[in-house]
Amino acid sequence: MTDREYDYDVVVVGGGPCGSTISTLVAMQGHRVLLLEKERFPRYQIGESLLPSTVHGICRILGVEEDLRRANFMPKRGGTFRWGANPEPWTFSFGLSSKFAGDAATAYQVERMRFDQILLDNARRKGVEVREETSVVDVLTDADTDRVDGVRYAGPDGVRREVRSRYVVDASGNKSRIHTRVGGQRRYSEFFRNLALFGYFEGGKRMPAPNRGNILAVAFDAGWFWYIPLTEELTSVGVVLMPEALDRAQGDREKALLDLIQQCPMIADCLSDARRVTEGPYGEIRVRKDYSYIQEKFWRPGLVLVGDAACFIDPVFSSGVHLATYSALLAARSINTALAGGVDESTCFEEFEVRYRREYARFHDFLVAFYDMHQDENSYFWKAKKVTNNTTASEMESFVELVGGGSSNEAALVSSGAYTGQRGAAYQELAELVAQPVGTAGEDRDLLRSTLARSVSKEGTRIQVQAELGESTDENVPVRQGGLVPSTDGLHWSSPPPRPAG
Numbered sequence: 001m002t003d004r005e006y007d008y009d010v011v012v013v014g015g016g017p018c019g020s021t022i023s024t025l026v027a028m029q030g031h032r033v034l035l036l037e038k039e040r041f042p043r044y045q046i047g048e049s050l051l052p053s054t055v056h057g058i059c060r061i062l063g064v065e066e067d068l069r070r071a072n073f074m075p076k077r078g079g080t081f082r083w084g085a086n087p088e089p090w091t092f093s094f095g096l097s098s099k100f101a102g103d104a105a106t107a108y109q110v111e112r113m114r115f116d117q118i119l120l121d122n123a124r125r126k127g128v129e130v131r132e133e134t135s136v137v138d139v140l141t142d143a144d145t146d147r148v149d150g151v152r153y154a155g156p157d158g159v160r161r162e163v164r165s166r167y168v169v170d171a172s173g174n175k176s177r178i179h180t181r182v183g184g185q186r187r188y189s190e191f192f193r194n195l196a197l198f199g200y201f202e203g204g205k206r207m208p209a210p211n212r213g214n215i216l217a218v219a220f221d222a223g224w225f226w227y228i229p230l231t232e233e234l235t236s237v238g239v240v241l242m243p244e245a246l247d248r249a250q251g252d253r254e255k256a257l258l259d260l261i262q263q264c265p266m267i268a269d270c271l272s273d274a275r276r277v278t279e280g281p282y283g284e285i286r287v288r289k290d291y292s293y294i295q296e297k298f299w300r301p302g303l304v305l306v307g308d309a310a311c312f313i314d315p316v317f318s319s320g321v322h323l324a325t326y327s328a329l330l331a332a333r334s335i336n337t338a339l340a341g342g343v344d345e346s347t348c349f350e351e352f353e354v355r356y357r358r359e360y361a362r363f364h365d366f367l368v369a370f371y372d373m374h375q376d377e378n379s380y381f382w383k384a385k386k387v388t389n390n391t392t393a394s395e396m397e398s399f400v401e402l403v404g405g406g407s408s409n410e411a412a413l414v415s416s417g418a419y420t421g422q423r424g425a426a427y428q429e430l431a432e433l434v435a436q437p438v439g440t441a442g443e444d445r446d447l448l449r450s451t452l453a454r455s456v457s458k459e460g461t462r463i464q465v466q467a468e469l470g471e472s473t474d475e476n477v478p479v480r481q482g483g484l485v486p487s488t489d490g491l492h493w494s495s496p497p498p499r500p501a502g
């Protein structure tokens with residue numbers, strides 16, 4: 001097929017956070033992008049707790065930071081967990097990591113109907129042609145080369161049509177079947193085979209400031225609850241049940257959810273004065289099998305899988321939108337580089353796949369250890385340091401970096417200002433926290449006393465620590481032999497700079 005016969009450079013299937021992100025990042029390079037979305041927005045979606053890497057990394061690159069501020073989403077400073085051997089809740093704040101200093105220490109809890117709409121509107125503004133109520137039914141392949149070169153879709157009138165493009169991106173989430181066309185199997189985790197049951201409440205309690213907006217995760221004998229304050233009034237409440245407790249979700253959904261809440265005293269207390277929302281998009285009690293999976297292949301010539309279409313991991317650390325939007329950035333670099341020519345297509349897409357698998361593996365490996373309820377938080381922090389292979393940060397900081405989505409050494413995922421320009425300020429803050437009398441450090445005081453304070457004071461002066469952490473920011477080192485590194489504009493791949501001799 002000649003260039004002139006392609007209707008678009010890229011067709012993106014799905015307008016969730018992943019589809020909007022990749023289409024915007026490709027259109028920003030002047031390429032012709034068509035996005036096809038099955039639903040009419042705003043549409044309901046689960047996945048409401050965001051990480052700083054999404055809010056201050058990807059959303060900054062997309063240019064929607066101001067839209068998010070105006071949307072008045074609930075600020076999320078970190079997480080509070082009743083989890084593991086410690087019977088008392090413990091809290092972490094993103095600000096404990098130097099990667100999330102200043103403004104970047106706060107993410108958001110979002111109503112996905114509104115968040116996804118902001119990203120989709122932004123894609124339109126950046127030149128993406130968006131068609132809603134348009135469902136892709138299959139991909140098309142070139143009979144001679146077997147390369148994917150377009151899609152067949154049905155619009156609002158139900159008529160099936162075809163459109164040709166140089167690349168097709170499957171960002172259709174976990175329910176569509178398009179991923180089967182990449183070849184290879186979808187491998188389900190033996191370990192995470194859970195089921196989630198969830199609904200919405202008004203009038204639930206809030207944690208005291210400054211943690212009002214934190215996600216609360218509470219383990220109990222059948223699994224664990226999430227409690228996400230979406231607005232001052234509205235709370236998203238869900239239970240994730242272990243395979244051995246699935247019978248507790250049988251029968252009437254409302255009764256099952258309310259019974260399970262009573263089995264978890266901390267959540268029952270939070271909801272003691274609340275009423276369940278029974279109307280509108282939040283009125284339904286929903287069930288999702290949140291089985292974790294990963295595709296054996298993420299791409300073939302002409303087709304690439306991103307976001308939930310490629311893999312999904314248990315939601316306890318709210319990593320779904322982070323993985324979706326980060327994979328969108330990685331794949332956008334591959335497409336932009338391949339379209340610009342000069343670098344072999346396989347090398348571009350292998351770079352995307354290797355990096356996306358690495359990020360997924362970090363969460364997966366850590367989560368396996370996190371589900372061991374016989375450990376306490378210090379053991380989880382230690383594990384985070386092992387999994388991230390972080391030789392410079394403390395155990396606690398490694399944990400915060402990981403669960404904030406910032407452990408990949410990608411400058412794009414952390415607030416660049418905070419990470420580079422303001423690194424000194426971050427250390428000032430850290431030093432002050434450590435120097436504070438335990439009584440004024442609030443909810444983080446035990447953590448500071450245990451892991452962070454110990455590691456910082458052991459290292460001696462702040463300057464030594466700063467010098468050490470500086471080394472871990474180098475994204476110019478490829479992650480594999482012969483690999484590529486992000487270009488200076490962050491939207492392509494390039495060859496790594498030559499390493500200085502000696």
Ligand SMILES: Cc1cc2nc3c(=O)[nH]c(=O)nc-3n(C[C@H](O)[C@H](O)[C@H](O)COP(=O)(O)OP(=O)(O)OC[C@H]3O[C@@H](n4cnc5c(N)ncnc54)[C@H](O)[C@@H]3O)c2cc1C
Nearest residue numbers: 014016017018038047049136172173196307308315320321
């Ligand atoms: C129980 C549970 C709790 C979760 N909690 C969190 C959380 O707190 N934080 C978090 O970050 N993540 C969470 N997640 C994960 C999060 O929901 C997903 O990872 C995220 O939505 C993935 O984004 P995406 O863009 O890849 O897919 P989606 O958001 O699913 O978007 C895919 C889009 O594609 C469209 N589509 C589907 N098929 C077609 C087709 N054939 N043609 C055209 N369009 C199509 C869909 O309508 C949809 O709009 C949770 C998941 C579960 C199951």
